[in-house]
Amino acid sequence: MIPRIYVPCDSGAIALGADKVARAIEAELKERGVEAKIVRNGSRGAYFLEPMVEVATDNGRVAYGPVKPSDVKSLFDGGFLNGGHHKRWLGAPDKIPFLAKQTRLTFARCGINDPLSLDAYKSLGGLRGLQNAVAMAPADVVKQVTESGLRGRGGAGFPTGIKWKTVLDTAGTQKYIVCNADEGDSATFADRMIMEGDPFVLIEGMAIAGIATGATKGFVYIRSEYPHAVATMNKAVAIARKAGVLGLSVLGSPNAFDMEIRVGAGAYVCGEETSLLNSLEGKRGVVRAKPPLPAIQGLFGKPTVINNVISLASVPIIMDKGAAYYKDFGMGRSRGTIPIQIAGNVRNGGLFETAFGLTLGEIVDDIGGGTASGRPVKAVQVGGPLGAYFPRALFDTPFDYEEFAKRDGLIGHAGITVFDDTADMLKQARFAMEFCAIESCGKCTPCRIGSTRGVEVLDKVAAGIEAEKNLALVTDLCNTMKFGSLCALGGFTPYPVMSSITHFPEDFKPAPARVAAE
Amino acid sequence: MTMQAASTEIASRTAAIIDEMKGLEGPLLPILHSIQEEFGHVPKDALPVIADGLNLSRAEVHGVVTFYHDFRARPAGRHVLKLCQAEACQSMGSDAVAAKVKRLLGIDFHETTRDGSVTLEPVYCLGLCACSPSAMLDGEVIGRLDDEKIEEIVAEVRS
Numbered sequence: 001m002i003p004r005i006y007v008p009c010d011s012g013a014i015a016l017g018a019d020k021v022a023r024a025i026e027a028e029l030k031e032r033g034v035e036a037k038i039v040r041n042g043s044r045g046a047y048f049l050e051p052m053v054e055v056a057t058d059n060g061r062v063a064y065g066p067v068k069p070s071d072v073k074s075l076f077d078g079g080f081l082n083g084g085h086h087k088r089w090l091g092a093p094d095k096i097p098f099l100a101k102q103t104r105l106t107f108a109r110c111g112i113n114d115p116l117s118l119d120a121y122k123s124l125g126g127l128r129g130l131q132n133a134v135a136m137a138p139a140d141v142v143k144q145v146t147e148s149g150l151r152g153r154g155g156a157g158f159p160t161g162i163k164w165k166t167v168l169d170t171a172g173t174q175k176y177i178v179c180n181a182d183e184g185d186s187a188t189f190a191d192r193m194i195m196e197g198d199p200f201v202l203i204e205g206m207a208i209a210g211i212a213t214g215a216t217k218g219f220v221y222i223r224s225e226y227p228h229a230v231a232t233m234n235k236a237v238a239i240a241r242k243a244g245v246l247g248l249s250v251l252g253s254p255n256a257f258d259m260e261i262r263v264g265a266g267a268y269v270c271g272e273e274t275s276l277l278n279s280l281e282g283k284r285g286v287v288r289a290k291p292p293l294p295a296i297q298g299l300f301g302k303p304t305v306i307n308n309v310i311s312l313a314s315v316p317i318i319m320d321k322g323a324a325y326y327k328d329f330g331m332g333r334s335r336g337t338i339p340i341q342i343a344g345n346v347r348n349g350g351l352f353e354t355a356f357g358l359t360l361g362e363i364v365d366d367i368g369g370g371t372a373s374g375r376p377v378k379a380v381q382v383g384g385p386l387g388a389y390f391p392r393a394l395f396d397t398p399f400d401y402e403e404f405a406k407r408d409g410l411i412g413h414a415g416i417t418v419f420d421d422t423a424d425m426l427k428q429a430r431f432a433m434e435f436c437a438i439e440s441c442g443k444c445t446p447c448r449i450g451s452t453r454g455v456e457v458l459d460k461v462a463a464g465i466e467a468e469k470n471l472a473l474v475t476d477l478c479n480t481m482k483f484g485s486l487c488a489l490g491g492f493t494p495y496p497v498m499s500s501i502t503h504f505p506e507d508f509k510p511a512p513a514r515v516a517a518e
Numbered sequence: 519m520t521m522q523a524a525s526t527e528i529a530s531r532t533a534a535i536i537d538e539m540k541g542l543e544g545p546l547l548p549i550l551h552s553i554q555e556e557f558g559h560v561p562k563d564a565l566p567v568i569a570d571g572l573n574l575s576r577a578e579v580h581g582v583v584t585f586y587h588d589f590r591a592r593p594a595g596r597h598v599l600k601l602c603q604a605e606a607c608q609s610m611g612s613d614a615v616a617a618k619v620k621r622l623l624g625i626d627f628h629e630t631t632r633d634g635s636v637t638l639e640p641v642y643c644l645g646l647c648a649c650s651p652s653a654m655l656d657g658e659v660i661g662r663l664d665d666e667k668i669e670e671i672v673a674e675v676r677s
Contacts, residue, residue, distance in 0.1 A: 015646050015661030047648035186604035189645040217543075224551075224588050225644050227657055260542075263551060265586035268642060282546030282572075284585040300543065341647065344609035349648030372610070381605055385642075415647065419609045431608070435642065441585075 003036040003081045006054040006061075008111065010043030010196050011228040012189065017068065018051035024069040025053070028076050036081065042197020044111030045351030046098045054093055057083040063096065064088040098348055098367065103329060105337045106314045107190075107353045110197035116235055118243055121200040127245065129319030133208045134253035141212035142168055145315060147323035149335025153190075154180055154271075154308030155383065155412040155488070157334075157401045160315075163305060166295035167213040170303040175215035177206050177257075178280065178299055178306040181222040181229070182264050182271040185384025187343040187415030191309035193351055195222070195229040198313075199236035200245075203259070205312035207250055208319055209305050210257035218259035219299070220309075221276055224266055233261045268385075268439040272487045273306045275441055286441045287487045308413070310339060329355035334400040342368045344381075344417035361395030364418055375420035379428075379504065383412025385435050386492035388499035389419075389428065408499060410492070425504035429474075430458040432496040436489060446481040447490025453477060454497065464510035471501060471508060525563045531556055532564040536571035546572060546582055550589055559590035594637040595630040597675040600654040603640040606647035615651050615663050616640070622672045636675040 007022040008014075022038055029036055043050060052065030053075075062083035064075060071088055078086040090096055104110075113120035121127070133141050146161025167175060179202065183191040195202060206218045222230050237259060240246045248256045267285045270276045274288035277299050298304025314336065318326045327335045334356035340363060342349050347369035364370070364380055371377055379389045388409035390397065397407055404411045419428075433454035440447045454477055460470045478494035485491040501508055535552045539545050549568060553560050560583050569576045583589050601616050616627070623631055623638060630637040646652035649661030655671055 011659050012646050012649050012661065015649050015652060015659035050649070183645060184643055186643045187606045187647045188643075189647055192645040225641060225654075228659075262544075262547065264588075265547060265550070266588035267586050279547065280544050282544040282582065284581050286585075343647030344606040344650060346648075351648075385605060415606075417606045417609055417647070423609065428605070428608075431605070435604075439642070 003034075004039055004056040005036055005081070006039050006041045006056070008043045008051060009040035009115070009228075010050075010111075010193060011226075012047050012193070013043050013050040013052070014228070016047070016050045016066065020069045021051045021053060021067050021072065024072040028072050032076060034076075034081070039114050041113055042111045042115045043193060044093060044099055045107065045193060046096065046348070047350040048348045049090065049096070049098075052090070052093070055080055055083060057081075059083065061093050063090040063093040065090055098350065098352070101367065102353050103337050103355050104353050105317050105326065105329070106201070106310060107194065107198070107339060107351065108317070109201065110194055115197050115199055115232055116239060118200060118239055118245075121198070125320060126200055126316070127204060127251070129316035130204045130207055130211075130245070130251060132319050133211050134251050134255055138168055138212050138214060141208065141319065144323045145212065145318060148318040148326040149323075149330070149333070150311065150314055150318060150326065151334070151401065152308055153310035153314065153338070153413065155185075155410065157411075160307060160311050163295055163307070164209065164213050166293065167215065167303045167305050170296050172214075172303040174217065174300075174302050175213055176299045176302055176304040177209045177213070177215045177218040177259075178277065178304055179206055179218065179220040179309055179312055180271065180273060180276055180306055181220050181226075181309045182276060183226070183309070183413065184223060184268040184271045185386070185413050185415055187381065187417040188341050188384055188413045189343075189415075190339040190341055190351055190413070192226050192229050194309060194313050195226070196232050199232050200240065201313045201316055202233070202309055203236060203240050203245065205315040206259055207246065207257045208315050209307065209312060211250065211253075211255045213303075213305055215303075215305065216256045216258070218257065219262050219280055220259065221262050221264060221270070221280055223264045223270075230261060230263055237261060267441075268435075269441045269487070269489055272489065275487070277304065277306065284441070286443050287489075289486055310413075331355075331357040331398065332400055332402055334402070338399065338411070338414050340399065341413075341415040342418070343415060345371045345373055345420050346418040347372050356398075356400050358399050359395060360390060360397045360399065360416075361392075363399065363416065364395065368418060371418060371420040373420045373422075375422065377418055378421040378423050379419045379425065381417040381419070381428075381496065382415075383410045383495075384415050385432060386410075386488055386495055387412050388495040389425065389503060390499070391503040393503070408495070408502075410495065425500040425507040426458065426462055429497045429500040430455055430462070432493050433458060436493040440489060444485045444487075444490050446484035447493070450477055450481045450490065451493060454481075454493075461508055467508065467510045474501070528557070528561050528563040529567050532567040533571065536568060540571060546574075546579075550583060550586075554589060558593040562591070595634050597636040597656055598639065599636055599671065599675060600639045600641040600644070602642070602644050602646070602650070602652045602654075604643040604647075606643075607651040610650035612651040615653075615668060618665070618668055619672065622668070623675075
């Protein structure tokens with residue numbers, strides 16, 4: 001058998017040099033006259049080990065990482081094609097602690113094989129969920145998804161099955177499945193990873209959603225900052241169409257479902273579902289008032305399921321293994337698993353899929369291994385630019401929708417950014433307002449104008465001008481934004497701002513006092 | 519005369535793109551992306567053609583083009599360098615990276631060097647948040663920027 005060498009094609013791995021490593025391996029093979037096949041797999045998500053190269057040996061896969069192009073010669077010298085020892089040797093990939101500790105349901109296949117091999121997808125349980133779904137009544141599919149307890153992984157946490165039921169129960173000549181792949185939150189990359197590493201699971205999830213609700217057309221709206229994901233999804237859709245997974249007869253059933261990949265144009269607010277729908281329709285990405293719910297009047301005014309990538313990609317395993325299997329993981333009303341994305345100033349950054357319930361401290365300290373800089377952790381922002389900053393004092397908070405809400409935070413799309421003690425929380429609060437001002441769609445006054453005023457007032461605080469009075473003004477402004485904005489952009493920008501003020505008051509003291517304190 | 523010719527040329531190439539794509543559901547964004555790919559920006563002269571082709575007002579088309587950060591009114595430099603400035607990259611010193619790149623290139627964000635070699639832009643998240651600070655050069659992703667990589671990038675765009 002020809003040896004197989006796996007080098008990830010995930011854009012995170014490429015950003016760390018995976019393409020260069022692949023080229024170096026190819027050149028070395030040629031020079032040594034050795035025959036081997038280089039497979040470009042997805043990433044397993046341990047970015048601190050990327051580029052992670054794997055070799056298939058008689059005793060299973062052996063991983064090496066992080067591999068630099070300059071390591072390649074010595075890897076060959078050390079006999080890495082047979083799993084030989086080397087300073088980058090990591091052993092069996094599924095025994096690497098960061099990966100071994102995970103519960104991979106949604107990401108079960110991600111990073112193992114060539115993302116565009118439908119055969120490889122099927123060999124690891126792919127399409128079983130869709131096969132079950134086509135043999136069921138739509139209402140039973142919806143029931144199974146509802147019973148699994150799956151909630152919207154985009155951030156809002158709305159029960160997926162209930163959304164689907166509304167679309168199923170609404171009459172319409174045309175219904176749509178829209179996948180929100182406008183993953184704009186900093187610290188989040190789960191959508192990107194699954195689209196680049198296991199695109200068929202998203203296609204399968206969307207096809208199931210179509211069958212469950214009577215929708216025959218799907219759109220994936222991917223942000224333009226993700227060119228690799230766009231390319232992979234386009235290729236995967238073409239392959240799925242050719243194989244009869246998509247088309248007039250899904251897997252030979254009487255159900256029709258097809259889909260298109262659409263690319264965003266750099267507007268963060270289009271991650272909000274109603275502005276995404278406007279954008280898909282070719283309009284300005286302005287937020288719509290609800291009601292009407294998109295489930296009743298969504299894309300082009302038709303009943304529309306709009307779900308996040310991870311919500312849809314979690315459906316196939318629910319339809320394969322059953323609602324009870326999925327529901328068994330998790331805590332409280334947060335059922336199943338969640339791909340936590342550990343990012344920023346952290347030693348072991350990457351994607352960690354696990355059942356709900358780990359505490360923030362376990363995630364940051366035990367799994368993340370503390371900061372990359374080696375300095376103490378000062379703050380962790382959970383849930384992207386609209387999420388709250390948590391201090392160490394709140395590290396006992398369990399990762400759960402309700403527990404985070406109780407502490408004036410949100411888990412959002414489950415991205416967490418770690419900051420060390422050099423972070424200036426006044427600067428972070430100001431950035432939250434500035435970002436809101438840049439990205440506001442302009443519809444609601446508190447968001448459009450409040451964010452600009454917020455920047456100005458925080459600048460006054462930074463300059464030591466009537467700090468106390470101006471902080472009271474910011475608090476009041478945040479209140480107005482929170483309750484006076486239609487969507488989460490204006491409504492949630494107060495989270496990072498107020499959590500910074502509440503948990504890190506020392507950073508908001510007038511400048512002279514701050515100098516004196518240091 | 520040459521202005522006239524350029525304008526006719528833009529109109530005909532734009533019309534061809536519209537013809538090809540107007541059957542799509544919600545065709546405006548895909549059309550704008552194709553136009554930007556064709557011309558490197560969305561030329562003003564293309565807007566009335568789009569409005570006409572899709573039965574929209576010019577104001578509506580203008581409104582859409584100007585809403586999205588991606589669409590350029592003017593061509594960019596030969597290279598486009600985007601530096602991520604979002605929180606995960608901030609936590610790893612993206613401020614200092616941006617300051618250094620700006621100093622080396624002698625331009626600020628949203629500017630193009632005088633020789634037209636490079637346009638510098640901020641970007642709010644490339645999804646490379648476990649490989650911060652990150653950047654994108656002409657569509658190629660670069661993670662864990664350090665002084666050495668920054669100097670390499672600057673040398674590349676200048677050459």
